Amino acid sequence: MKLTTLGASREVGRSAFLLEIENKKIILDYGVQIRHPMKWPLHVNPKEIDAIILSHAHLDHSGGVPSFYLSNDIKTYCTKPTAQICDLLIDDFINLSNDVTKQYLPYQHQELEKMKESIVDIGMNSEFNIGDIKVNFVNAGHMPGSVSVSIEGEGKRVVYTGDINSSDQNLVKGADTKYGEVDLLITEATYGVNDHPDREDVEEEFVSFAKDVTERGGTLLVPAFAVGRSQEIACVLKSHNYSLPVAMDGMALKTNRILLENLEFLGDSELFKQMINGLTEAKNWKQRKEIMNTPGVIIVPAGMMVGGLSSYYKGSIAMNEKNAISLVSYQAEGTPGRTLLEKKMIKVDGKLKKIKGKFEHFNFSSHSGSKQLFEMIDGIKGNPTIVAVHGEEEQATSFVQKVQKDYGYDAIAPVLGDKIII
Numbered sequence: 001m002k003l004t005t006l007g008a009s010r011e012v013g014r015s016a017f018l019l020e021i022e023n024k025k026i027i028l029d030y031g032v033q034i035r036h037p038m039k040w041p042l043h044v045n046p047k048e049i050d051a052i053i054l055s056h057a058h059l060d061h062s063g064g065v066p067s068f069y070l071s072n073d074i075k076t077y078c079t080k081p082t083a084q085i086c087d088l089l090i091d092d093f094i095n096l097s098n099d100v101t102k103q104y105l106p107y108q109h110q111e112l113e114k115m116k117e118s119i120v121d122i123g124m125n126s127e128f129n130i131g132d133i134k135v136n137f138v139n140a141g142h143m144p145g146s147v148s149v150s151i152e153g154e155g156k157r158v159v160y161t162g163d164i165n166s167s168d169q170n171l172v173k174g175a176d177t178k179y180g181e182v183d184l185l186i187t188e189a190t191y192g193v194n195d196h197p198d199r200e201d202v203e204e205e206f207v208s209f210a211k212d213v214t215e216r217g218g219t220l221l222v223p224a225f226a227v228g229r230s231q232e233i234a235c236v237l238k239s240h241n242y243s244l245p246v247a248m249d250g251m252a253l254k255t256n257r258i259l260l261e262n263l264e265f266l267g268d269s270e271l272f273k274q275m276i277n278g279l280t281e282a283k284n285w286k287q288r289k290e291i292m293n294t295p296g297v298i299i300v301p302a303g304m305m306v307g308g309l310s311s312y313y314k315g316s317i318a319m320n321e322k323n324a325i326s327l328v329s330y331q332a333e334g335t336p337g338r339t340l341l342e343k344k345m346i347k348v349d350g351k352l353k354k355i356k357g358k359f360e361h362f363n364f365s366s367h368s369g370s371k372q373l374f375e376m377i378d379g380i381k382g383n384p385t386i387v388a389v390h391g392e393e394e395q396a397t398s399f400v401q402k403v404q405k406d407y408g409y410d411a412i413a414p415v416l417g418d419k420i421i422i
Contacts, residue, residue, distance in 0.1 A: 001154050001422045003184065003387065005414040007031065007041035010393040012190060012332065013060045016041030017160070017389070022132045022153040024050040028160050028186070032063030032093075034306065035334055038103055040064055042417055046072045051130045054078035055162025056146035057085035057227060059093060066090060066107040069114035077128065079137065080121045081145030081262040085227050087116055088254055124265065141165040141175030142366050143228035144265045148175065156183040156422060163188055163390065165365070166372045167199055170235035171228065173267040175368070177376040182384040184422050187376070188367065189391030189413070190330075192399025195369040206233075206362045207240040209326065213358060214244045214295045218322040223310035223337065225303035226251035228366060229329055231259065231272070233299055236364075238275040245296035246275075249282040250309040252301060292316055303329035305336035305346075315348045317357065324358035330365065373399070377407060385422055386411040 001021045007014035013033030019026045025048055033039035046068040054062055054076060065086070068074055078086070090112050097103045122128055124147065127136045137147040142163040151158040159179045164187070166175045179185070196202075213220045224230040230252035237246050248256070256276055263269040282288050282298075291298055292313060300309045317323045331337040339345055344359055345352045368376070377386070386409050388396045393413075400411035412420060 001156055001158070001184070003186065003420045003422070005387075005389065005416060005418045005420075006044065007033070007416070008390045009414045009416045009418065010391070010396050012330075012390055012392055014039055014041050014064070015061045015390055016064065017186065018044055019151065019158065021151065021156075021158070024131055024133060026050060026130065026133075026151070027052040027068070028149065029053075029055055029061040029162070030064040030068070031058070031060040034059060034063075035332075036103075040106070046070065046074065049074050052076040053135065053149055054082055054086070055140065055149060055160065056143055057082045057089060058143070058163070059089055061162070062086045063090060063093060064106075066111040066115045069111040069118065070107065074118060076115060076119045077122050077135070078119060079124060079145040079147060079265070081258060081265050083116070083119045083121060084258045084261070085145065085255065087112070088251065088258065089227065092251060138176045139173060141167070141169075141172055144172055144259055144262060146172075150179065157181060158184045158186070160186040161188055163190075163366070164368050164376075166368050166376065168267060169199075169232055169366070170239055170268055170271060171232045171266060178379055180380075181382040182380050183382060184387065185380065185384045186387045186389060187373065189373070189388035189396045189399040190367045191365070191369045192373065192388060192391050192395040193370050193402065194395070195371050196363050196365050202362055202364060203236050203240065206326065206328070206364075207237060207242055209324070209360050210237065210242060210297055213324040214297065216322065217295050218324060218357070219292060219295060219317055220297045220323070221310070221313050221317045221325045222297060222299045222328055223303055223305050223314075223325070224252070224299050224301065224328055226301040227255050229303055229364065230299050230301065231256065231275070232364065232366075233328055234275045234279065235268070235271055237297060238278065239271060242297070245280050245291070245294060246278065247280040247282050247291045247296060247298045249288065249298065249300040252299065253281055253283075288312070303337070304331050305340065314346050318346050318355040319348065319353070319357070321356045324360070325355065326359075327361045328364040370399070374402075377403065384409055385420065387420060388413045
């Protein structure tokens with residue numbers, strides 16, 4: 001059995017792995033790192049691939065999958081919401097690349113259509129077979145429809161966590177990490193040696209900040225990922241009885257409709273429906289101007305402020321001292337969100353300017369922190385090899401050093417292209 005790391009090696013983004021087992025070649029995720037220029041996983045010959053397994057729909061895990069469908073017919077296995085959200089995100093990604101960023105993609109809409117036709121919907125906690133290989137999906141707790149993947153073949157058991165969060169959120173329940181006996185664990189290490197603050201405290205601090213800004217007549221802009229984080233933030237406000245208007249814009253509204261079709265994948269479907277019923281939907285420029293001048297909260301993509309409607313809202317809101325911006329997501333290096341986080345500056349009319357309104361960052365992470373990752377390892381049986389991926393170099397290498405020291409397991413923070421034989 002052999003694992004080749006095609007991406008997400010000592011970096012966050014472009015998750016992609018090739019697992020060779022039982023004479024089959026299986027792709028575990030195949031994402032893109034959205035930067036300028038974009039970074040893609042290492043190439044593999046699509047004609048040699050037997051199957052693709054998608055852990056979830058975020059582009060850093062799914063954005064390269066259509067490139068396998070230039071001239072091939074490969075089955076892609078994922079949950080129903082992952083399939084639907086992938087279609088939404090990748091379609092937008094193609095349009096944005098063609099019309100706005102002018103960056104080359106190795107596929108277009110026709111490959112996305114072929115990918116959609118190839119998808120096999122798999123339920124949560126469901127087993128299926130790829131040849132002689134037994135595969136099982138369990139809840140990963142990262143976003144609606146996200147899964148960790150158990151793969152059995154050659155008398156061995158592989159678990160790929162995907163992006164994982166073992167804490168309950170409003171939108172999704174925490175991950176099932178009772179993996180049992182494992183020979184190879186491929187785990188994210190985004191926060192390999194860092195912990196998150198208590199979730200209840202973060203929620204209370206965020207809602208308190210929102211009330212402080214908006215009850216004084218201001219508007220709070222919350223740039224958030226269209227899939228998952230936007231809905232989670234709106235649910236937080238609803239669960240804490242925030243009474244002023246909450247508006248949502250952009251692709252997040254399309255995501256809402258998908259999630260309404262997949263309520264069984266949500267942690268608290270009743271809260272979600274209540275949130276939807278009380279939401280102000282911004283659908284045209286007149287409405288957008290109105291909500292910018294109305295005390296309340298505006299939740300809008302993109303989470304790192306790379307493109308999206310947050311670019312439209314940010315200048316008017318940030319340059320007014322009664323208003324505020326809250327970041328609620330991880331901010332990658334080189335993004336406008338990272339610049340705002342570190343310098344409290346945004347680009348307005350092509351120039352970096354200091355914001356006049358308030359600013360706060362809240363740690364609403366949908367990834368397990370270090371404590372949770374080691375609780376997961378505590379529960380593993382056997383003598384596994386542990387491969388730490390989806391973490392920047394310091395996080396990944398420090399994580400594996402702690403695993404080696406505390407557990408005595410063989411632990412690896414692979415570099416791009418590493419081949420690991422079990």
